[in-house]
Amino acid sequence: MPAPPPLELTTIWTVSPSLAELLRLCPLRAGLSRLENATALVLGNPKAWLGTAYHEVLAAAGAHASDASAADVWEQAVREQHERAEAHPLNRRFGVPDRWPGYHLIRAMALMRAHEIGGDGGAEVANAGMPPVVGDSRPTNRHERWLTAAGGRLVGRPDLLRGDAVIDYKTGDVIEHREDHVVKATYVRQLQLYAFLVRDSTGRWPARGVLLPMEGLPVEIEFDAGDCERVAAETLELLDKYNDAVSGGAGVLDLASPSPETCRWCPFQLVCPAFWAAAGSSWREHLGTAAVGGLASSVPEPIHSGSALALQLRVDEGTEEAGDVAALSPLSPATYPVLRQVQQGTRIRVVGLARRAGGTLMPTNRTVIARVDDLPQIVSTAP
Numbered sequence: 001m002p003a004p005p006p007l008e009l010t011t012i013w014t015v016s017p018s019l020a021e022l023l024r025l026c027p028l029r030a031g032l033s034r035l036e037n038a039t040a041l042v043l044g045n046p047k048a049w050l051g052t053a054y055h056e057v058l059a060a061a062g063a064h065a066s067d068a069s070a071a072d073v074w075e076q077a078v079r080e081q082h083e084r085a086e087a088h089p090l091n092r093r094f095g096v097p098d099r100w101p102g103y104h105l106i107r108a109m110a111l112m113r114a115h116e117i118g119g120d121g122g123a124e125v126a127n128a129g130m131p132p133v134v135g136d137s138r139p140t141n142r143h144e145r146w147l148t149a150a151g152g153r154l155v156g157r158p159d160l161l162r163g164d165a166v167i168d169y170k171t172g173d174v175i176e177h178r179e180d181h182v183v184k185a186t187y188v189r190q191l192q193l194y195a196f197l198v199r200d201s202t203g204r205w206p207a208r209g210v211l212l213p214m215e216g217l218p219v220e221i222e223f224d225a226g227d228c229e230r231v232a233a234e235t236l237e238l239l240d241k242y243n244d245a246v247s248g249g250a251g252v253l254d255l256a257s258p259s260p261e262t263c264r265w266c267p268f269q270l271v272c273p274a275f276w277a278a279a280g281s282s283w284r285e286h287l288g289t290a291a292v293g294g295l296a297s298s299v300p301e302p303i304h305s306g307s308a309l310a311l312q313l314r315v316d317e318g319t320e321e322a323g324d325v326a327a328l329s330p331l332s333p334a335t336y337p338v339l340r341q342v343q344q345g346t347r348i349r350v351v352g353l354a355r356r357a358g359g360t361l362m363p364t365n366r367t368v369i370a371r372v373d374d375l376p377q378i379v380s381t382a383p
Contacts, residue, residue: 004376007038007271009255011243014155015235017190023238025262028255030242032268032378041375042267043352043368044091046100049084050107051171053077054214055159057110058169061118070114074107090368093335106171109214113169117160149200150236158194164207165220166194174211174219183219187211191221192228193235199228245380252378253277260286269351270368271375276317276349283319290353290361292326293317293372296346300339303329309339311369313348326361328353336369347372 009031015023022030032038056077057070078097085091097103146157160167168191176184191209199205205228211219245255256274260283269275269291279291294316300309308330315324328350333339342348352366 004374005037006377006379007032007035009246009252009378009380010034011246012239014153015239016154016156017193020193020235020238021186021189023235023242026255026257026266027238027242027245028252028257028272028274028378029266029268031246031255032271037376038268038271040089041271041370042090043366044085044088044094045267046085046094046097047102047106047171049081050078050097050100050102052081054106054110054113054171055169057114058117058159061114070111070118074110093365106214113212113214147194147197147201149197150232153236153239154193154197154232156194156197158198159212161198161206165210166191166198166206166208167210167212167218168194169212169214171214174213183211183221188221189231192223192231195223196228196232199225250380252380255380264288270349270370271378273378279318281319281321284355287319289351289364289366290320290355291318291349291351292320292353292361293347293349294326296342296344296348297325298344300331300342307332309333309336311339311342311348313350318349320361326350328361328363331363331369338369338371338374341371349375 009028012019012031012034019030019033022033053074057073060073061070082097085094094100146155148155158166159169168187170187174184174187176182188209191211195206195209205223205225208223209221211221213219242255253274256272258272258274258278263269263272263275263279263283264287266272266275275291276293279287284290292313292315294313297312297314300311302308303310309332310327310329311331312325312327315326316322320326331339348369349372350367350369352364352368353361354364356362
């Protein structure tokens, strides 16, 4: 088979608050996240899809929609996410939406928050007082409009601007250290960038940012103009540094920041050469999942009357000891059609594995398997 086309990193013109955090974490991951042809290799996350639906419901609440209307928005948003998942070679494994983890809880919380935000309950998280954005006909309640700053290089879409507050919806926990009630630094920086964007659009600073978690009370931070400007300057500096590296033909390993903490939730583990170069048995405790690469010991063997397959490979890279034999089962042929192409000696990579109590590895719904020959190279190309 011909080699797959490479993933070509290119320069990035605009940076959003979420992309800024990826640039801080790992510039390579940030670059890969911008490539459409990388999405077929990335296993999606149903919780993130439900988070998107959650955001859409809360955004629609700005029109003071009824609860029934909010439910309609939820159904439509989830339907769109499901259609995308069904069309994706990896994501169709997750099945129908009401089987996605957290579906019923997130739906219920979305409808409840929509009622609060669309009605008088929204006053609990933000008070009136900030002047309207130019072109906005509703001065105290504005949802998800793209804002720009720094000549268009910094962009963002706050979830909600109400009164003097920038409100950001979160489906997960917003607290980093529960005992000290420390807010996650990444969320604080995102709010500060939104404040900078609002200032550029309105000429005035919002007074505060509010993190509105799916469960629990809102968390508020006060904005300091100097801090917001500093974070914006750092973000543009990160963007410039990335672009200079890509334009200069920097090596892929030079762009990466591999560590168990950095790589823990990275969807590009399978194709990232820096991950496989750095990962070792010392990563087991902090990576959260196991990853192995090596040569298949034999053709995958049918088990369970042929309804599943078992794969064995001799490990020479990843989180397990070199020379170990990883025995992986049961593996569904429908979920992993690539197993039909595996022969003895085929080089395989597997990510998203769990560990049984006895230490052996087992597949999960997050496991992805690929032949190394099917994985594209990542290259850095000048514009």
